[in-house]
Amino acid sequence: MRARTLPMSPGTAPPPRAAASFSGDTRVTASAGTLPPGMFFARRSAFLTLACLLIGSVGAFLLALRAGSLDAGWGDVFAVLGGQVDGTLATVIRELRLPRAVAAFASGALLALAGALMQVLLRNPLADPYVLGISGGAAVGALSAILLGAATWLVDGAAFAGAALAMLVVFGLSRGDGSWTQSRLLLTGVIVAAGCGAVVVFMLVMATDTRVQSMLFWLTGDVSGASRPWPALAVLVVGVLATLPFARDLNVLARGELGARALGVRTRRLRLLVYLLASLLTATAVTLVGLVGFVGLIVPHLVRLATGNDQRILLPAAALAGGGLLMLADTAARTLVAPIQLPVGVLTAMIGVPVFLFLLVRHPR
Amino acid sequence: MSVTAQPLLEADGLAVQIGERWICCDLSLRLMPGERLVLLGPNGAGKTTLLHTLAGLREAQRGEVRLQGRPLAEWPGRELAQVRGVQPQSQPDWFAATVMETALVGRHPHLGRWAWESSDDLRIAHESLICMGLDHMGSRNILTLSGGERQRLAIASLLAQQPALYLLDEPLSHLDLHYQVAVLAHFSALARAGAGVVMVLHDLNLAARFADHVVLLDGSGKMVSGTADAVLQADVLSAAFGHPLRRHVIEGQVAFLIE
Numbered sequence: 001m002r003a004r005t006l007p008m009s010p011g012t013a014p015p016p017r018a019a020a021s022f023s024g025d026t027r028v029t030a031s032a033g034t035l036p037p038g039m040f041f042a043r044r045s046a047f048l049t050l051a052c053l054l055i056g057s058v059g060a061f062l063l064a065l066r067a068g069s070l071d072a073g074w075g076d077v078f079a080v081l082g083g084q085v086d087g088t089l090a091t092v093i094r095e096l097r098l099p100r101a102v103a104a105f106a107s108g109a110l111l112a113l114a115g116a117l118m119q120v121l122l123r124n125p126l127a128d129p130y131v132l133g134i135s136g137g138a139a140v141g142a143l144s145a146i147l148l149g150a151a152t153w154l155v156d157g158a159a160f161a162g163a164a165l166a167m168l169v170v171f172g173l174s175r176g177d178g179s180w181t182q183s184r185l186l187l188t189g190v191i192v193a194a195g196c197g198a199v200v201v202f203m204l205v206m207a208t209d210t211r212v213q214s215m216l217f218w219l220t221g222d223v224s225g226a227s228r229p230w231p232a233l234a235v236l237v238v239g240v241l242a243t244l245p246f247a248r249d250l251n252v253l254a255r256g257e258l259g260a261r262a263l264g265v266r267t268r269r270l271r272l273l274v275y276l277l278a279s280l281l282t283a284t285a286v287t288l289v290g291l292v293g294f295v296g297l298i299v300p301h302l303v304r305l306a307t308g309n310d311q312r313i314l315l316p317a318a319a320l321a322g323g324g325l326l327m328l329a330d331t332a333a334r335t336l337v338a339p340i341q342l343p344v345g346v347l348t349a350m351i352g353v354p355v356f357l358f359l360l361v362r363h364p365r
Numbered sequence: 366m367s368v369t370a371q372p373l374l375e376a377d378g379l380a381v382q383i384g385e386r387w388i389c390c391d392l393s394l395r396l397m398p399g400e401r402l403v404l405l406g407p408n409g410a411g412k413t414t415l416l417h418t419l420a421g422l423r424e425a426q427r428g429e430v431r432l433q434g435r436p437l438a439e440w441p442g443r444e445l446a447q448v449r450g451v452q453p454q455s456q457p458d459w460f461a462a463t464v465m466e467t468a469l470v471g472r473h474p475h476l477g478r479w480a481w482e483s484s485d486d487l488r489i490a491h492e493s494l495i496c497m498g499l500d501h502m503g504s505r506n507i508l509t510l511s512g513g514e515r516q517r518l519a520i521a522s523l524l525a526q527q528p529a530l531y532l533l534d535e536p537l538s539h540l541d542l543h544y545q546v547a548v549l550a551h552f553s554a555l556a557r558a559g560a561g562v563v564m565v566l567h568d569l570n571l572a573a574r575f576a577d578h579v580v581l582l583d584g585s586g587k588m589v590s591g592t593a594d595a596v597l598q599a600d601v602l603s604a605a606f607g608h609p610l611r612r613h614v615i616e617g618q619v620a621f622l623i624e
Contacts, residue, residue, distance in 0.1 A: 264446030
């Protein structure tokens with residue numbers, strides 16, 4: 001009846017110019033009906049970011065092979081990658097630096113990906129892979145094994161078992177009566193983590209000096225002992241591939257559960273999948289390198305600032321950035337104060353804390 | 366306007382309960398394409414719960430809701446989202462995004478699993494933003510929007526979904542007078558073009574002007590439903606809202622005055 005005279009139009013026709021007067025500011029876009037110019041550009045620049053991260057990761061990888069107490073040139077690095085096998089330098093690069101670089105990449109990427117997933121699952125940009133107690137469970141498992149003087153592979157196994165156990169406990173308890181709210185999940189995770197923390201301190205007090213050293217290295221995160229990184233790399237590839245089909249669903253879920261259901265997203269199934277996947281990724285990473293901190297929190301944050309919150313770009317970009325960053329950090333950790341090797345977790349925390357505080361100050365939300 | 370034989374939305378013997386409390390016990394309704402249904406009632410009467418039940422986001426204790434003749438339970442989620450759109454009550458945003466990206470979220474059910482938004486989707490989202498007067502701020506961060514702008518963006522996102530049935534939960538919250546009328550006029554225009562609209566409103570005068578049918582919940586499980594003229598009577602409304610009201614007709618328009 002009155003719609004004719006109002007500035008809004010039902011279909012495709014652009015509204016009369018009068019509509020602009022209600023917005024109160026000048027119009028930036030061209031005539032109505034043309035496409036917004038920023039959109040395709042935004043996607044292209046996001047893919048560009050992805051390509052840059054890929055190149056950066058390859059660069060960090062090559063640097064990790066080259067840098068160290070035994071001097072190597074780029075020629076040596078490429079020769080080893082090309083298949084050269086003889087000579088001490090080649091052995092050092094192939095047997096020591098290569099697995100270590102791969103371990104750093106895999107664990108950094110796993111943590112960043114898990115962190116990005118947790119942030120969507122808990123709809124909280126400040127969530128990280130450890131927030132639901134998985135790290136606590138892994139720490140209790142690993143430290144028990146170290147306390148008993150178990151072999152390295154047993155420490156790894158115990159860490160993974162501890163992580164899986166913590167995940168099941170948190171999941172089981174927070175499901176409870178079938179409702180599965182964020183706050184309940186978060187609270188259960190935090191409480192389980194706190195309990196594990198107490199057990200960890202207890203074990204540190206009970207341990208002998210030599211074992212305390214390796215316990216502390218495990219707790220801060222250390223890549224030096226990671227000699228078998230390939231399974232973790234496989235888990236990473238599976239993880240990235242598994243998230244991609246659901247990436248747009250995650251975009252919708254990040255905007256709220258009810259709205260996501262209204263748009264046809266099967267949120268229960270999706271949240272379960274995200275929870276299990278993030279847990280598996282985290283457990284794999286901490287099993288490989290211990291509790292490397294801040295990568296899982298900072299990297300998704302930084303990437304989100306660069307690419308926006310589209311999970312189709314964010315998830316693979318976070319994985320690449322996390323992997324590249326941890327490779328760089330580990331290279332620095334073993335060369336900065338050589339011959340002393342720092343645990344890489346110390347470096348990520350030392351870089352991560354100021355970066356994070358800076359972000360908090362700049363972006364109050 | 367030709368009216369097709371099949372109703373868009375039907376409810377039969379619907380009984381809805383929150384906890385121990387009954388919202389409605391035996392609600393039957395039938396919404397044809399082109400019709401607007403308004404849900405009214407005091408705070409906590411269960412308007413949102415009833416809307417969610419009609420949207421298929423929540424199961425009824427008894428009875429059945431059918432969309433285009435097919436029970437809601439039988440609709441696959443994505444197909445359902447292509448035909449009926451829901452605008453939930455406003456809620457906070459947790460992550461930064463642009464206004465355009467947020468409008469594009471409405472295109473989600475129309476895109477295949479691996480598809481990216483096409484230029485058609487961009488055009489539709491852009492037109493939705495134009496409808497809500499937001500097209501000039503397509504690249505703005507949603508965390509910087511005002512309450513009214515966020516509400517208009519939520520509606521724009523729903524418009525981009527292009528469903529046949531619109532379910533709106535308090536679409537006018539945070540909106541100033543001009544946009545309140547403009548939003549309702551826009552959905553009325555969509556209804557004239559064949560859509561169905563169900564909305565939760567608070568303003569009786571706007572309801573009187575923009576409703577074809579009204580379901581009035583009184584919060585105690587009792588309910589009145591019927592044509593707008595039949596339900597929007599002073600005695601019925603006064604009883605439901607617990608406050609005396611007078612009904613006047615001024616220049617052909619129904620207006621309610623609070624005593």
